[in-house]
Amino acid sequence: MAFTHDTEVALQYAANLVNTAPTASRPEALDSVEALLAQMDGWGWTGALPRTEGELESVRRVRSRLRAYWDADVDEAVTITNELLRDGHASPRLVNHEPLGWHLHSTPDDAPLAVRMAVDTAMALIDVIRAGELERLRVCAAGDCDDVFVDLSRNRSRKFCDGTCGNNANVAAYRARKAGAAG
Numbered sequence: 001m002a003f004t005h006d007t008e009v010a011l012q013y014a015a016n017l018v019n020t021a022p023t024a025s026r027p028e029a030l031d032s033v034e035a036l037l038a039q040m041d042g043w044g045w046t047g048a049l050p051r052t053e054g055e056l057e058s059v060r061r062v063r064s065r066l067r068a069y070w071d072a073d074v075d076e077a078v079t080i081t082n083e084l085l086r087d088g089h090a091s092p093r094l095v096n097h098e099p100l101g102w103h104l105h106s107t108p109d110d111a112p113l114a115v116r117m118a119v120d121t122a123m124a125l126i127d128v129i130r131a132g133e134l135e136r137l138r139v140c141a142a143g144d145c146d147d148v149f150v151d152l153s154r155n156r157s158r159k160f161c162d163g164t165c166g167n168n169a170n171v172a173a174y175r176a177r178k179a180g181a182a183g
């Protein structure tokens with residue numbers, strides 16, 4: 001394991017959230033509060049769930065702030081992290097609940113969802129930056145895909161996002177090998 005479990009969950013959630021943003025080939029995935037609730041499902045979110053368009057809009061704003069981590073060098077990542085912690089009035093405390101066991105909650109449970117998302121990600125980036133592992137935050141290597149991911153593999157060898165790009169690349173490599181063998 002590269003990081004503690006709660007840090008890995010926070011990083012992977014942040015990548016998943018970033019990838020809901022609209023792209024040239026894909027519409028906005030968080031186009032309603034219901035869509036946001038569906039996206040949050042299964043990630044172990046506690047505290048108040050979003051209900052309003054205003055909360056949804058705040059999450060979209062935080063999403064674009066978090067996207068900057070994937071283009072950032074260490075100095076920039078430090079700046080983003082310290083801003084998010086300051087703006088969110090981060091105040092970490094240890095809590096113990098399933099399925100995470102002992103982990104950090106760094107905002108009050110009634111803090112706005114977008115603030116909780118921002119601070120959770122910033123807390124995870126503290127671990128990443130201190131460990132010198134920022135390069136694990138990657139953008140998909142497929143030419144037509146800008147999705148982000150967190151490479152938690154032991155040898156830091158992942159090139160493609162969690163979507164279909166890895167499979168497509170495998171198929172292309174296989175075809176290229178076959179074509180080479182036939183020729």
Ligand SMILES: [Zn+2]
Pocket residue numbers: 046095097100103104105
């Ligand atoms: Zn928790």
Ligand SMILES: [Zn+2]
Pocket residue numbers: 140141142145146147160161162163164165166
């Ligand atoms: Zn991809």
